[in-house]
Amino acid sequence: MTKLGLEAKDLEPSRTVFHGIVLGLSCSPIGRIWLEILFVTSDHFCHEPIWFELVDLSSAYHALLGRHALAKFMAVPHYAYLKMKLPGPKGLITVVGDYRKSLECAQAGTRLAESLVIAEERRQLDRIIALANEMSVVPASAKELAGEASFQPSKETKKVKLNPEDPSCTKYVVVGARLDSK
Structure with a gap:
């Protein structure tokens, strides 16, 4: 401008x-x-x-x-x-x-897109962590633990909605209740 x-x-x-x-x-x-x-x-x-x-x-x-x-x-x-x-x-x-200028623009556009996507993903993760910290602790049941022989999740977990703004959302992520905010 x-x-x-x-x-x-x-x-x-x-x-x-x-x-x-x-x-x-x-x-x-x-x-x-x-x-x-x-x-x-x-x-x-x-x-x-x-x-x-x-x-x-x-x-x-x-x-x-x-x-x-x-x-x-x-x-x-x-x-x-x-x-x-x-x-x-x-x-x-x-x-x-100009082929050289076109290649430079394509590479710069790729770097910009990657940085913007990374920033957006970081914002979404921060939001999920903040929501997880606000929710109460849900202890894992003994049946869930018995079915997982090779992987033993934490006994204290939180179930967090992936999209809290959507009341019909049925997708959740389960995170450890004692995770550090980092």
Whole structure:
């Protein structure tokens, strides 16, 4: 936004939610803006205004063109060749990508996704541990212990719902009642 000279007051509210940018996580834009996009070659050009959703998210990419933008430009992307072709007033315009930069973006995106997923999993584990600490101790029955010959669980355990917000959730995790919060 800063490099384009945009400020928060230039943005319109957005109700879009992005899912799947990072597996299992979603992201809401801080707003949207109508920008004129220009594809240029040495002798001709093609331009169209399109909506961009602005997201406060670390990413290797500056902008992502979705299906609506590609349809508006009548563009045909070819991901394997890193090329995109679109009609211009004097014939086809070919946008050529950089393989090295594409590889760097893919690697940076992978590292970002891994760090975000790890952070989310850590938050979920912390929530489960906090819930386990709040629940009362449920002693394991003698029958349960007798059926497990090779593995003997702790005698004092807690049964914690995996999704406490969902009243119909039937999945539980059993944890030791005397586990350290670490």
